[in-house]
Every structure is written in C-alpha cells, then in structure tokens.
Amino acid sequence: MLSRLSRLSRPVALAVCAAPLTALLAVAALAPLPFAIAQPGPTADVLGAKDGRTVISISGAPTRETKGQLRMTTIQATGPSDSASLAELVEMWFRTDRAVLPREAVYPSGGSDEEIEKHNLEEMAKSQSTATEAALGYLRRNPSEVKVDLDLADVGGPSAGLMFSLGIVDKLAGDGGGGELTGGRTVAGTGTISPDGKVGAVGGVALKTQAAKRDGATVxxxxxxxxxxxxxxxxxxxxxVPVTSLSDAVNALRALNRGEPAPSC
Known part of the structure; x- marks a missing residue:
C-alpha cells in the first residue's frame, strides 16, 4: 500500500488524504450543535394594553393619563430542544439581525421545553412583584394602601423589571416630578430590577435595540x-441612556423632558 501510494502524483495523493477530513467536515456541517439563534423579538408598551388587557392597573391611589410609551423589549430564540447545524450558524454569524448564543446562555435552567417555559414564566412573575416593590419604595408609597396588578404573562424572564417599575412610577400621579416620564416620546429599554431599585444586566441588548427602533423608540x-x-x-x-438604578432612569428621562442632556453610552 505504501509503495503504491508513493507512486501517485502529489495532487492525487493530497486528494486521497483529504477525503476523510472532507467527510468529517460535511458531517460537522449537518450535525446539531449546542447553540441558539436569536433575533429581535416583540416589544410591549407597559403603559398601554396587550391583547386587550391593560398591562399596569393601579388602585388605592390617584393615577394620571400618559401620552408616551414605555416599551419593554425581548429577543426570540430557537427553542431549547432545537438544534442549529454548523452551516446555519455560519450563515447567521454574518447577519446583523441575528445572534449566535450558547444555548445555556439563553436557557440557563436546562430541562425540557415545558420545564424551561415554566421557569421563565415564574421568573417573569417574580420580576413583576419586585418591580412593584422597587417602584413603590422609590415613591415612598405604602404597599398596603396602593395595589398594583401587572398583566403580561405570556413573556418569560426577568428582563422587563426596569420598564415595569418605570411604568408604575409614570402612572402614579403626585410623584413630585411634574408630569409624565416619557414627555410624549416612545422610550424603550431593558434590565432587571432589585427591590431596592438596582438595575441588572440581561443580555441580548444589541438585538433589543433593533426591536426598539423598529417599534418607534427614540430613547x-x-x-x-x-x-x-x-x-x-x-x-x-x-x-x-445608561442606567444603574431606577432613580437613574427617572432622572435621565426628567432631564430629557427639560431639554437637558442625559447620560450617554
């Protein structure tokens, strides 16, 4: 075998040697890989309604009418049990409206599709509760007197916390700020919220900015x-506009309403 191979011309010999590698790459190109493909998702105005249901309802305190929008943003990703091939990942890598992410970064809880969906909805429910606590704490309102109901159950995860808190602050009249937060603008954003009003990172922000612009946001x-x-x-x-806390976000929006510069990335 060796002597026969040595008599082959160099191009033929290289082709023979490359054949197994080519076959391996072909298999790899079609094999499922542990990555998810994400794209800009829908947005929702927390000051308005979604699917005919008011997102933020408040009782026990005066509220005000608002003209602008506060839009929470999302990304859409391939499902936890879906797999992308190498060929698909390479194609998506060069698209600005798509992102290739490790599957565990999108679905950190693991488990089946049903378990992950349940986990994400639970995270959203916690986020809504925490957002209410943060907003009422910022406004120094007694949570036993002011009742807030949030209805956006079909979106999973905690990344709408900041926008929920801002929506509550904007709807409650008499917060001492002199009018609505948006100034009639369409403002979008993302970020988790803690009970004391700290804003946390969420991921996927480049895709969320695209969703925000698509749906009319200017901030x-x-x-x-x-x-x-x-x-x-x-x-x-x-x-x-970069923020580290709920008060940062409120102050930045107030500054924009006064025609003053706000912090910038």
Missing part, C-alpha cells in the same frame, strides 16, 4: 454594564 435605557454591547449594532437615531 433606549440600557444597563450601564452593557453599553458596549448595545453600541455594536445601534440603529441610527436611537439614543442610548
């Missing part, structure tokens, strides 16, 4: 730690 509130990520595919005409 995007982003966790300060994710400014660099948000700038990577920033749509033209969308102002990035």
């Amino acid at each position: 995007f509130l982003v966790p300060e730690a994710e400014c660099a990520d948000a700038r990577t595919e920033l749509p033209e005409g969308l102002q990035l």
Whole structure:
C-alpha cells in the first residue's frame, strides 16, 4: 500500500488524504450543535394594553393619563430542544439581525421545553412583584394602601423589571416630578430590577435595540454594564441612556423632558 501510494502524483495523493477530513467536515456541517439563534423579538408598551388587557392597573391611589410609551423589549430564540447545524450558524454569524448564543446562555435552567417555559414564566412573575416593590419604595408609597396588578404573562424572564417599575412610577400621579416620564416620546429599554431599585444586566441588548427602533423608540435605557454591547449594532437615531438604578432612569428621562442632556453610552 505504501509503495503504491508513493507512486501517485502529489495532487492525487493530497486528494486521497483529504477525503476523510472532507467527510468529517460535511458531517460537522449537518450535525446539531449546542447553540441558539436569536433575533429581535416583540416589544410591549407597559403603559398601554396587550391583547386587550391593560398591562399596569393601579388602585388605592390617584393615577394620571400618559401620552408616551414605555416599551419593554425581548429577543426570540430557537427553542431549547432545537438544534442549529454548523452551516446555519455560519450563515447567521454574518447577519446583523441575528445572534449566535450558547444555548445555556439563553436557557440557563436546562430541562425540557415545558420545564424551561415554566421557569421563565415564574421568573417573569417574580420580576413583576419586585418591580412593584422597587417602584413603590422609590415613591415612598405604602404597599398596603396602593395595589398594583401587572398583566403580561405570556413573556418569560426577568428582563422587563426596569420598564415595569418605570411604568408604575409614570402612572402614579403626585410623584413630585411634574408630569409624565416619557414627555410624549416612545422610550424603550431593558434590565432587571432589585427591590431596592438596582438595575441588572440581561443580555441580548444589541438585538433589543433593533426591536426598539423598529417599534418607534427614540430613547433606549440600557444597563450601564452593557453599553458596549448595545453600541455594536445601534440603529441610527436611537439614543442610548445608561442606567444603574431606577432613580437613574427617572432622572435621565426628567432631564430629557427639560431639554437637558442625559447620560450617554
């Protein structure tokens, strides 16, 4: 065998040697890999209604009418049990409206599709409760007197916390700020919220800025730690405002309403 191979011309010999590698690459290109493909998802105005249901309902305190919008943003990703091939990942890698992410970064809880969906809905429910606590704490309102109901059950995860808190603050009249937060603008954003009003990072912000611009936003509130990520595919005409807390976000929006500069990434 060796002597026969040695008599082959060099191009033929290389082709023979490359055949197993080519076959391996072909298999790899079609084999499922542990990555998810994400894209900009829907947004929802927390000051308005979704699917005919008011997102934020408040009783026990005066509320005000608002003209602007506060839009929470999402990403859509391939399901936890779906698999992308190498060929698909390579194609998506070069698209600005798609992102290739490790599956565990999108679905950190693991488990079956049903278990992950249940986990994400539980995280959203916790986020809504925490957002209410943060907003009422910021406004120094007694939670036993002011009742807040949040209805956005079909979106999973905790990343709408900041926007929920801002929506509650904006709807409650008499917060001492002199009018609605948005100033009639469409403001979008993302970020988790803690009971004391701290804003946390969420991931997928570059895709969320695209969703925000698509749905009419001119201002995007982003966790300060994710400014660099948000700038990577920033749509033209969308102002990035970094925040680390609920009070940061409120103060920045108040500044914009007064015609003053707000912090920028």
